[in-house]
Amino acid sequence: MDRESTLENGGVSRRTLLAGAATGLTVATSGCVRQVRSVVNRDTVxxxxxxxxxxxxxxxxxxxxxxxxxxxxxxxxxxxxxxxxxxxxxxxxxxxxxxxxxxxxxxxxxxxxxxxxxxxxxxxxxxxxxxxxxxxxxxxxxxxxxxxxxxxxxxxxxxxxxxxxxxxxxxxxxxxxxxxDENRLVREDRFDDWDDHLATRLGYLGLEPLDGDGELRGIITDVRPTQNLNPLSVEYRNRGTIVNFVYDSLGTVAGDEVRPWLASSWEWNGSAATVTIRDDVQWHDGEPLTAADVRFTYRLLEDTSLGDSDVPAPSPRYRGQSSIVDSNAIEVHDERTLTIPMTGSQNVRERAFTVPILPKHVWTERTGGATVPGLPVEQATTTAVVAENVPPIGSGPFQFVDRTGRESILLERFDEHFSRADDELPEATVERFRVAVHPGSPSAIEAIESGSADVTISTLEAYSVDEVTESESVRLLESSSxxxxxxxxxxxxxxxxxxxxxxxxxxxxxxxxxxxxxxxxxxxxxxxxxxxxxxxxxxxxxxxxxxxxxxxxxxxxxxxxxxxxxxxxxxxxxxxxxxxxxx
Amino acid sequence: MLVRVLLQLTVVVAVMTAVSTAAVVGRDRLSKTRREYRDRLKSAAPITGILAISLLFNSVAREIVPDLSWMIGWEVTEAFYNIEGGFVLWVQSYATPVATTYFSFVYIYGYVFLLVFPVVAYFALSDTRPLRELLTAYTLNYTLGLLCYVLVIAYGPRNMIPELAEALLYDTYPQYQHLTRQVNRNTNVFPSLHTSLSATVAMFAYRTRDVYPKWMLAAIFLAVSVAVSTMYLAIHWTIDVLAGLVLAYVSITLAERFVGRWSASDLIEEWPLVKRFAERWESLRR
Structure with a gap:
């Protein structure tokens, strides 16, 4: 009995002990694990x-x-x-x-x-x-x-x-x-009147040729314009100086102001501009440039898919300018006039006139999505933003003739350009404009000094500026930057x-x-x-x-x-x- | 500008080759060459054709390699800089105007001479095997090098650390950049083909030392100069130069095997089409 009871007691006490131990262990470990969880689940920094x-x-x-x-x-x-x-x-x-x-x-x-x-x-x-x-x-x-x-x-x-x-x-x-500093080197023995900003198209118009040769030889130190001439391509453009020779904009920047260019004038009616395009303007392929092209351009900048894509595909360039314009409310009155509703004060609104006007008949085909067979392409990528656009069809003072990849671009004067007929406007005075790519500023400087080029279109790199030797015919031009x-x-x-x-x-x-x-x-x-x-x-x-x-x-x-x-x-x-x- | 530089290069290398031929090859070998040149040309023709094709392919491929490698390539410039640190800078710390002139000369003229002369020298040997092996090794260097250029995007020291590593060649003689950009892109630095081709020539010169002992010394000296010049001028990293040596070794080893294995005559026997072509060619020549 005693033994039994002892046994029983023992049995009870063992059970109690086990139960107690289990509870204790559970209590103890649960606290411990929670703490471990608190520690472990904190990400390391x-x-x-x-x-x-x-x-x-x-x-x-x-x-x-x-x-x-x-x-x-x-x-x-x-x-x-x-x-x-x-x-x-x-x-x-x-x-x-x-x-x-x-x-x-x-x-x-x-x-x-x-x-x-x-x-x-x-x-x-x-x-x-x-x-x-x-x-x-x-x-x-x-x-x-x-x-x-x-x-x-x-x-x-x-x-x-x-x-x-x-x-x-x-x-x-x-x-x-x-x-x-924006420094460029020009030769003054073949052309004179280098007085407009050489990052703009005006800088290369109205030059006075001093000898009979009708070729202007420019130098760039960037190969990208020989590979792609798409004004909407943000990867291939810095300021778009080269493409701006080929394309016109309604107004052109001259100093601090925007001066009428492709538009002969604009009139403000509230914040809407009624723009008159110059008479008888043509694209380089002979098609007439009309108010419809202008409206098309602003709509394309707003959405390069022209509403076809599920997601709008705005142009990566000229976005600020196009956001000023309410492109869907543009009213075309006839071939030459249209009203462009805008927002903002006049200074801001005139920025919108500086975008390149693109030919509708060329760019309509580029509103579709760009595809590469077998590869996924980002939705809002239209052909318009990735096209090489060679040859570029513009209406500008120079038209594209030829290019050699990584080496040169040849442009020639567009004889039908409106500036040729208007005495008030500076015109292209050279028949050909050859743009050569040089590997760097030292080589560009050498070319100008030796007389084999007339102007560095790209700015000189800072480290090379001190290497320049100015002379009677070689001048270092500094422009505002x-x-x-x-x-x-x-x-x-x-x-x-x-x-x-x-x-x-x-x-x-x-x-x-x-x-x-x-x-x-x-x-x-x-x-x-x-x-x-x-x-x-x-x-x-x-x-x-x-x-x-x-x-x-x-x-x-x-x-x-x-x-x-x-x-x-x-x-x-x-x-x-x-x-x-x-x- | 390019035309002028090319003309200059052609004249200088032609003069160097003519002088070396007179000094190294000697009159006897030349007169023997005059008698045997047809057979030698014939035996070297297949590999010359392959080299020409691979060079043509190279010039076309160079246009697309950058586009291709920016899609699939591996960018390693930073890694190279971190691994080797300032070795190129250490080399440049010994820069003097004389050294710059010397290494610029070696990088442009010495290198081209180093590639051209052994072709002439080995052509002057009755045994055409060294010539065939050399041309095979050139082909392999270019082809394997191009493959590396597709897979690896690396800029040289002058592009990565211009404040430390001066672009001595292009700042001192900008005209040469017109030439080098024709044959290379600035992302193609791994491996250094300047080093690999020079090392290839030097290794061949070592093998043919019994025939041309003087050339061996000149070739090794020039090849070392070319390899150093690529670093001195901050065009290549040391890693590129080492990889160039490896490429040279691989090219030579493979060239040795290929030339032994596939001789042109076997090819003609084994391939009926080739055989017919060869026969027609023979009959045309008669």
Missing amino acids: DHLSVSIATVPADGDRESVQIANLLADNLETVGIDASVNLLAEEEFLRAILVNHDFDLYVGRHPGGTDPDFLYETLHSVYADEPGWQNPFGFTSMTFDDLLERQRVLEGDRRRDVIERIADSVAAEQPFVPVCVP QMFYHVGFNVRNAPFSNPYFRRVVARLLDKERIVDELFGGHASPVATPLAGEWVPDDLEWDGDDPSVPFFGADGQLDESAARTAFEEAGFRYDDDGKLLARY
Whole structure:
């Protein structure tokens, strides 16, 4: 009995013990596992590692140098940085079309009127290909300001633009670095009157030939125009100087104003323009150019599929200009007149006249989707934006004759062009215009100095400008520049979505030293993308950036100041001194 | 500009080749060549034809290689820079104006001479095997090199770190860029064909040292100069040069096998169509 009871007791006590132990274990482990879960399910925070996209030194020696400087300074402050070299058209495709980048260093085409910031930063363009908002920057406050500057005039507009400039400087969606001097070399013994801006078509019209030879020989240092002459292709165009010889626009930029060109005049009726096209204008293939072509062009820029595609496919170029026009409400009155309803103040509206007018009979066939058998193609890719467009059929003062890939383009005067009949307008004075590709500025300079070319259409690279020997017949021409070097952030992704982070990165750039050392002084450091009279007083360059001053002095980075700034912005460093970030 | 540079190149290389032929090949071999040249031409004709075709194909392919490699290629510039760091910079740290002139000369003229002269020298030998092997190795160098160019996208040091590695050749003598861009693109740096072809020639020169002892010394010296020049002028990374050596070795080894295996006469025997063509050719010549 005792034994039994002992046994029983023992039995009970064993059971109790087991039960108790099980409960205890469960309680204990459940707490433990929950804690493990809390620990394990927290993602590890990685070292931040970024890639800086840019172009190789051939053709643009400064971009890659800025990228290398930035990469070095990022490494110094504990961010792994690599520089990714891409061919020019591949680079533009990566940043402007695919938005596949962390950071990039490149040249921005800029703009004379500050309205170019509208397409550069408006949220509505964050997903579109082209120079319109490649950063993916979105801000309701900003959009409001950008829209207001479009409609305001005079001092009220100036105030808004000043606020925009200040906000851009504060937020740094991109870091404007410097404006390079635009230097070109011309020979004056064969042609005279080099007085219009040589990035525009007017620069090559109205030249005075000094000897009988009817050929103008220009030099470019970019092979892309020999491969593609599509005015809508953003990968193959910088400012489109070459294609603008072949195409006309309603108005042409002369200095600060837009002067009637293909249009003989325009009249404002409220914000709608009634445009009269010049008499008897023809395309290079002999077809007449009519008001229908103009309407077609604006509609094509708005949607290159002309409504056929499920998703609109806006043109990657001239987007800012086309957004001013209400293309669906354009009214064609007859062959030569049409009314174009627009939005915005007059300065802004006249920008819309600078787009190239395209022939309807050629481009209608290009509104379909581009296809490559067996491969998936992005939906909004129409033939219009990817066509090589060779030969280009325009109406401009020069018509295309021939090209040799990577070597040259031959243009000839279009004798039916309206400027030939109108004494008021500068016309093509040469019969042929040969554009040769040179591998770099040193070779271009040599060609001009030796007399085998007349003008460098591409600007001289900064490092080569000091090699120029001016003489009686060789002159260095400096023109105003709107293009600027900049560092772009992909603000779609962390940590670049954080303006505090961007500001600290901006402060790693010593713009003063970049200009002195990389550009040999042939550039001006800037704190704002705006130029000339539009630069607000508080953003004038005064030896350092007024908004994002360089950490350090004399090119020497103050590492601890930069690291402290990152920490103050909420970022942390690990024991190895590497910056941690979730991205 | 291109025409002038080409003319200059042709004249200089012709003079160099003529002088070297006189000094290295000698009168006896030349007079024997005059008697035997028909047979030698005949035996070297098939591989010359293949080389010509591959060069033609190369010139066409060069137009599409960049487009192709930007679609499927592997971008390695940054990796190369990280791996080898500043070796090219170290080479450039010894830059002097004299060295720049010398290496620029070697890169353009020395290289072309190095490729042309052995063809002449080996043609002057009764045994055509070295000639056939050399031409086969050239073909392999170009073909395998092109394949690498499609698969690998790399920019040279002058494009990646212009602030450190000066583009000595093109800044000093911009006219040469007109020439080099005809035969190459700036993304085609891996491997260095300058190195691989020069090394190929030097290795052949070593093998034929009993026949042409003086040429061996000259070829090795020139080949080393060419390889150094590609780095000195910041056109290639050291990795490209090493890959060039590997390519040279592979090309020579394969060339040796191919030339032994498929002789033209076997080909004529084995392929009825070729045989008929060869017979007709013979009858036409008579």
